[in-house]
Amino acid sequence: MTGPVFQAGVVHNVTLNYQTGPVATPASLTGQVPAAGALGAKVPRTREELTKTREAMPNLWEYLLLAGELCVGLKGLESKRFDYNLGHRDSGRVLLDEDGATAHLVGAFSEMQQIVSGAERWLSQDAQHKALGPPGTPGDPELIGHLAGRLLGVYESLIDWAVDLRSERPPAHMLRLFELASLYPRASIKGFESFVETLVEETDRASAALARQDGGVATITVTYVMTIDPDVTKQFEKEKRNVRKGRKGAAWF
Secondary structure: OOOOOOOOOOEEEEEEEEOOOOOOOOOOOOOOOOOOOOEEOOOOHHHHHHHHHHHHHOOOOOHHHHHHHHHHHHHHHHHHHHHHOOOOOOOOOOOHHHHHHHHHHHHHHHHHHHHHHHHHHHHHHHHHHOOOOOOOOOOHHHHHHHHHHHHHHHHHHHHHHHHHHHEEOHHHHHHHHHHHHHHOOOHHHHHHHHHHHHHHHHHHHHHHHHOOOOOOOOEEEEEEEEOHHHHHHHHHHHHHHHHOOOOOOOOOO
């Protein structure tokens, strides 16, 4: 058995480019949602503002909506995030022996692979084009909401994975190994929070740039990095060797 084999680094780089144009009179940048096609709207921060954005469809509405759905959705998961950061554990399963505990870790890492694959799928260029629309083509508000929900699901799954693993009760000499394994998604969890925060900031900035109507190009560049802390990997491998030393007989992992 080894730790997750997914490649550390960038999962997807989201780059959006827009050219300013005389679409409408700039709206106030106070969080109010302007009329259809208007410039200068900010990312919605509440469910009410999301509804207004869907109805008004201001300029750049697809990206305002995506950023808003992620922002509001992340706030909705705040309690779970707090539990995770404070070290919350569930009752967990009792894993009676090394073989059962090892098999459980192998299965957990396989599940992690599936979570990562989901992030790659929902951030693919194809998924973006279908939801946000290719350049110059309107997006689909329902698909945008669905896409945001799927991305939030990846984030929530990473938290659940970590909490579930650190809640398990393997043999005493494997407790630290499980604890270290549960830290594998930590950097990716923080990375998603940074991704959403940056997307909101960049979308607000792009909307404001378009509102100036000075002929410049408004660009949104946001990267979600899914990675593993090298120190966590190092500690896990060290602990794995320690556990292996005490095992006799058949090959382990």
